[in-house]
Amino acid sequence: MLMKSMPFSAITARVWLFMSAIAVMLFAAPIAQAQVTDFRQAVAQAAASDDDIAAFYRERNYEGIWSTSGDRRRRNALMAAFASAGDHGLSSARYDPQPLMARLQSASTASEQGNVEVELTRMFLQYARDVQTGILVPSRVDSNIHRQVPYRSRLATARAFVQSNPDSFLRALPPSSPEYTRLMREKIAMERLLAAGGWGPTVPGGKLEAGSSGNSVVALRNRLIAMGFLERTNTQTYDAAIVAAVQRFQQAHGLAIDGTAGQGTLREINVAPETRLQSIIVAMERERWNNRPxxxxxxxxxxxxxxxxxxxxxxxxxxxxxxxxxxxxxxxxxxxxxxxxxxxxxxxWYVPRSIITKEYLPQLQQNPNAVSQLQITDSRGRTVNRGAVDFTQYTEANFPFSMRQPxxxxxxxxxxxxxxxxxxxxxxxxxxxxxxxxxxxxxxxxxxxxxxxxxxxxxxxxxxxxxxxxxxxxxxxxxxxxxxxxxxxxxxxxxxxxTAFTKPEGHMQYRRDVYGRDARIWNALSREGVAVRAVRG
Structure with a gap:
């Protein structure tokens, strides 16, 4: 789904002026008037179902961190982070400030204020984990992703936050790697491109090469210009400039670099910018999974x-x-x-058992002298005489030998x-x-x-x-x-x-999804509310 969005600066201007006013008038004042004991009891009760949050507030004698006029800077920093969640490829809906603002306005009793207090802490910790180490659990998306995600302690995160400058703390949560920074910059640029209409029409027809001409070459020319691989030109012929532009495109997409727009190259040229943006968002999620030196x-x-x-x-x-x-x-x-x-x-080469039983055993059953370059050994490492073994009596489950290539x-x-x-x-x-x-x-x-x-x-x-x-x-x-x-x-x-990665200089790099893993990751992110956006600059 394509979502229209205002740029972050517009969100900031509209939300924070209004937010600061209502937070003090409608939230801070009632808590000052409410019984402190009632508020703390409400916090204790609301936090009881979450061990980390309960421990955090217990250490503070259930004193709030968002609930007074003195906490305004902390609140505003959190809301600013939530407003920029979509820039990081997180769910904008999950961190929409508007519902929180409504709850802040309606919290008039100590009980309601205690509940909002704990809910803000819960959302802060959720945001911290999402932006720091990812939304998904890698192995649940694909069993061949064995990534040891460096999750941080939720309790330690909450403790550190209240002792830190809130703006600096929240800015430091996402990965600090140059790759993440470049991916995020490219993501924002792609969102603006989508709002401006993308790369224009796709390129019709079959193979195009040097000397070709016609409408398909014009469409190719226009798309290469829109993608940034070709300087603006009026040529209608597949000339040397287009050959060089196609070569640059092929290099940036891991294709054979021949300057010819064949079937494979055209397929990649015609990939929609929305699809490329999905790849960038997936790459940012992967970068969060690996958020360590x-x-x-x-x-x-x-x-x-x-x-x-x-x-x-x-x-x-x-x-x-x-x-x-x-x-x-x-x-x-x-x-x-x-x-x-x-x-x-x-x-x-000590042949893996799966290869022995699935590939070589059937060959040995047909011909005991098959794969003669390999030695067959018993459990003691002694070479086995092939002629003395009836391989047909064995299955994948009971084959007793190993194989080795010297x-x-x-x-x-x-x-x-x-x-x-x-x-x-x-x-x-x-x-x-x-x-x-x-x-x-x-x-x-x-x-x-x-x-x-x-x-x-x-x-x-x-x-x-x-x-x-x-x-x-x-x-x-x-x-x-x-x-x-x-x-x-x-x-x-x-x-x-x-499938999407950057170079310090030059074009964004895209590669084919060889195993379909990134498609599975994108589908999982979508289920978590992540969406492609078009953002007007």
Whole structure:
């Protein structure tokens, strides 16, 4: 649903002048006249159903924090935060100041004032959690999002708030990361764009390329201008300027950069601005889930971007293409954060049981010599004679053997793997299947992350602990045997899923929703009252 809204400055001007007046006249005065004991009893009773709020007021002997003329600054700061909730991609309806104003006006008895007092605290704590660590519980939206959200203590939040400057405290609640700031700025710009009519008509027709002309080229030209990829021009021919603009668009959307508006490129060009805005709002929610330091040096694997990056002090110092898990129920790559502790040069591949029983057992039942590159071992690690085993007697449930591929250039893990031990058995690794890195969409693995440039990735990690990382790595590679190399300074690893993300300079970046996760997140946010807005500047 598209909601029309006034800009925040207009809301502020109209609400706060009126709010300040009625808050003092209609709310503060009665509480001064009411029996203090009655008010405190009402607060105690209203807070009793919430352990954190009850503990907070009990520590204060049930004294209010919103209820007197001296609390006006705190009230106004809270209402200002509520009025800007929609800017953060939260539900504007949930934090609408008008119903609160009505309750403030009608609270004439100590009991009513006590109830409003506690309700304001409850809403403050709800807002603090929503804007700081997100509206949703990630794992409830998608079971493959294993994000440990850094929830703050509600009681500690309330305590800190009353001891702080209320405006500064509330401003500090949202994530302070540059990415969140840039996403919010882009969100507001997109809302103004929607109010001004969006990007105009979509581009009809089929493939367009250099030399094409006609109405479809004009529509393409106009849309690229509206999107900011093309300077204003009157050309009606697919000329060099349009080729360059299409290339810029393709780069910003993770597409093959050929300057031709083929079926895939046109599909992305014709995506509605409302849909792009939904992606930004989802990205802001995801940023709140990860509202903690990422690490001065960290590894950032954006699944939808098919890249793995090393980031030092917020600057990307190394980047390589990646292949992620296939879009199949038991192959998708999960999202989580962990710490990379070591690499293994010349690794063995210990085949996951799910692959053994689902893929290789059926082949062995047809031909005992199938997948001959793999060793079959028993529970003691001894190699099993294939000819002595009747594989047809086994099922997925009772297959008693393990499988291992020794180190080699043909090993499924290639020549190096990067380990951040986790219960999902996910890691980064080399691969002998290099051709897949030339694909535009690279979702082919069983869940682990394959790297296009694993040796250079290793050199970048080792550069901080050895003087000649390339020679150090190659000398161990030449042994042909497994070599574990610990990282002196373990590196945080974040496997994330961002279909909308920013760059410090340049266009907003959008990627396809490979697994449909962001669509599920948006649907969940919608159920919580989050909506796309058009805001006039």
């Amino acid at each position: 990422r690490g001065t040096r960290h590894i950032w694997v954006n699944l939808t971007d098919f890249t793995a990056k090393i980031v030092d002090n917020d600057v990307v110092t190394f980047e390589t293409r990646s292949v992620i898990g296939a879009n199949h129920r038991d192959r998708v790559s999960p999202e989580f954060s962990d710490v990379m502790e070591f690499m293994v040069i010349n690794p063995s 180190p080699s250039r043909g090993n499924a893990l290639g020549l190096v793997k990067f380990m951040f031990p986790n219960r999902y058995n996910i890691y980064l690794h080399d691969t002998p299947s290099k051709s897949l890195f030339g694909r535009e969409t690279r979702a082919f693995s069983h869940g682990c992350i394959r790297l296009a440039d694993p040796f250079d990735f290793a050199y970048a990690l080792l550069a901080r602990q050895v003087s000649n990382p390339e020679e150090f790595f190659q000398s161990r590679l030449r042994t042909g045997t497994e070599q574990r190399v610990n990282l002196n300074d373990p590196v945080p690893v974040h496997l994330v899923y961002r």
